Amino acid sequence: MARIMFIFGTRPEAIKLAPLILAMRDDIRFDVSVCFTGQHRDLACAALQLFGIVADHALDLMVEGQPLDILFGRLLAETGAAIDRIAPDQVIVQGDTASALAGALAAHYRQLPVAHVEAGLRSGSLDHPWPEEAHRRMIATVAGLHFAPTRRAVQALLDENVPAARVHLTGNTVIDALEQMRDRLRGDPSLGARGRDLVAGAGDRPIVLTTCHRRETLGEPLAGITMALRAIAARGAAHILMPVHPAPEVRRIITDRLADAPGIRLVEPLDYASLLHVLDSARLVLTDSGGLQEEAPAMGVPVLILRETTERTEAIDAGAAELVGRAPERIIAAAMRHLGQPGGKRAPLYPFGTAGAARRISELLAAARTRSPEPAYADLPA
Numbered sequence: 001m002a003r004i005m006f007i008f009g010t011r012p013e014a015i016k017l018a019p020l021i022l023a024m025r026d027d028i029r030f031d032v033s034v035c036f037t038g039q040h041r042d043l044a045c046a047a048l049q050l051f052g053i054v055a056d057h058a059l060d061l062m063v064e065g066q067p068l069d070i071l072f073g074r075l076l077a078e079t080g081a082a083i084d085r086i087a088p089d090q091v092i093v094q095g096d097t098a099s100a101l102a103g104a105l106a107a108h109y110r111q112l113p114v115a116h117v118e119a120g121l122r123s124g125s126l127d128h129p130w131p132e133e134a135h136r137r138m139i140a141t142v143a144g145l146h147f148a149p150t151r152r153a154v155q156a157l158l159d160e161n162v163p164a165a166r167v168h169l170t171g172n173t174v175i176d177a178l179e180q181m182r183d184r185l186r187g188d189p190s191l192g193a194r195g196r197d198l199v200a201g202a203g204d205r206p207i208v209l210t211t212c213h214r215r216e217t218l219g220e221p222l223a224g225i226t227m228a229l230r231a232i233a234a235r236g237a238a239h240i241l242m243p244v245h246p247a248p249e250v251r252r253i254i255t256d257r258l259a260d261a262p263g264i265r266l267v268e269p270l271d272y273a274s275l276l277h278v279l280d281s282a283r284l285v286l287t288d289s290g291g292l293q294e295e296a297p298a299m300g301v302p303v304l305i306l307r308e309t310t311e312r313t314e315a316i317d318a319g320a321a322e323l324v325g326r327a328p329e330r331i332i333a334a335a336m337r338h339l340g341q342p343g344g345k346r347a348p349l350y351p352f353g354t355a356g357a358a359r360r361i362s363e364l365l366a367a368a369r370t371r372s373p374e375p376a377y378a379d380l381p382a
Contacts, residue, residue: 002369003031005088007079007103009039009059011047012291013094015272016118018051019176019358020092029366035082037075037099038062043246046271050181050191057082064248068098068131075102083110090365094118094173096129096136108142115365117173119146120153121311128309129290130216145368147361149352150314170360171353174294179355181276195274198267199281202239206283206339208232212254212306213245214288221326222250225306226257228331229286233263237339240264241278284338286331293321300346304334314351 004024008017014036024030036044036055041062048055059082061074079102083091091107093100094117104114116139126133137160140146146162148154149172157167185191199207212225233240244254244266258264270278276295279285285296288306296303297320305316305323315321324334 001029001031002090002365003033003086003088004090004092004365005033005035005083005086006092007035007037007082007099007106008094008097009037009044009075009099010097011040011043011272013097013099014044014047014051014053015177015291016173017092017094018048018053019173019180020117020361021053022051023358023362024365027362027366029369030362033057033086033088035059035079035086035103037079037102039075039097039099043269050272051177057086072098072102075099076106079103080106080109083107083112088112089369090115092117092365093139096121096132096139098131098135101135101139104139104142113144113368114139114142115145115147115361116140116143117147117361118149118153119143120148120150120155120157120167122153122156123309123311125309128216128307129214129311133311145364147357147364149357152314168360168364170364171355171357172294173357173361174291175298175350175353176355176358177272178276178295178298181273182280185273185277192271192273192277195270195277198241198265198270198274198278201265202241202281205239206237206343207278207281208238208240208284208286208335208339209278209282209292209301210240210242210286211245211289211292212242212287213247213250214307217288217306217326218249218253222253223257224326224328225331226254228328228335229258229264230261231328231332232335232339233261235336236263237336238263238283241282242266243269243275245269283343284335286335294352297321297349297351300348302338302346304331304338306331312352315349318349318351320349320351 025032033056035057037059059078090113092115093103107114146167147170154169282301285303293312303321308325324330
């Protein structure tokens with residue numbers, strides 16, 4: 001039985017790793033431990049609770065206002081200490097957070113194999129997203145198994161001279177999480193109650209779900225986005241529903257500029273079930289989030305990406321998303337164009353693969369314990 005240790009700390013990581021953790025905990029080939037760094041303590045804990053996951057090891061490292069280098073040093077030391085206590089055979093990290101990089105490096109320093117879920121995403125710019133683009137490139141240098149969500153991600157890794165035998169096309173586990181939660185929403189009316197209330201509060205106006213939280217968006221770019229949102233709401237074309245990220249600087253700018261804006265409702269962050277209920281009812285998504293760029297297409301909702309670059313260009317190529325940047329006039333024009341089109345749900349699109357990524361990854365991990373698994377590129381769409 002292989003001792004597997006997951007290391008993560010944010011809500012997106014918790015959501016995307018939940019299907020894999022659950023699948024491997026039900027598999028007699030694995031002994032699974034979960035180390036939660038607390039990078040997004042409240043948001044991530046709520047997501048884990050929703051999936052019925054309790055962390056085996058919870059760290060308490062967050063101090064308001066601490067610089068990234070101080071945070072990273074603490075993450076590296078404490079995840080290393082957790083690895084020493086658990087003594088795993090394999091460490092699994094996901095994505096591009098400071099927790100993921102710290103976990104990967106701590107494992108590497110102990111000569112333990114690292115598996116990287118959602119490997120190979122690249123924007124081509126170290127400044128966008130910052131510092132995540134650098135994080136994921138560094139993780140790629142120490143990972144022994146790279147689970148890439150798309151063919152483009154596979155190619156990015158191969159272009160960086162990652163050996164082909166270590167790269168596997170799996171799809172994205174967020175689709176597993178989304179489908180699992182949608183099944184539960186259909187069967188349990190108590191889930192997502194907050195989301196249902198918010199949808200009902202919009203009346204007959206189309207909902208525009210909006211999120212902004214990225215570091216590179218702070219300052220003048222975020223001020224421009226809020227200006228665009230006020231202009232869209234002022235035209236009466238939509239009900240803008242905006243969960244506000246708890247990061248203090250993000251919260252200050254958004255509440256200062258939008259709290260009194262007619263047609264805009266600011267709310268606390270939504271639990272995952274409520275978020276999916278709102279998303280399912282939305283006409284349009286405006287976001288700088290990576291996760292929503294993946295989830296919205298699968299629910300038939302178009303996305304306007306409030307960034308200058310994206311590492312998820314597959315959604316753009318599929319016609320499910322548009323890169324509009326952060327200039328107010330571009331955001332307003334694109335939003336009004338979409339809102340002016342006839343209503344009705346679009347067909348779901350799956351540019352990041354269909355459900356089944358967690359199963360594929362668990363089988364590849366099991367195979368890696370006994371032999372070197374062959375690259376698997378054939379069973380997913382381009």
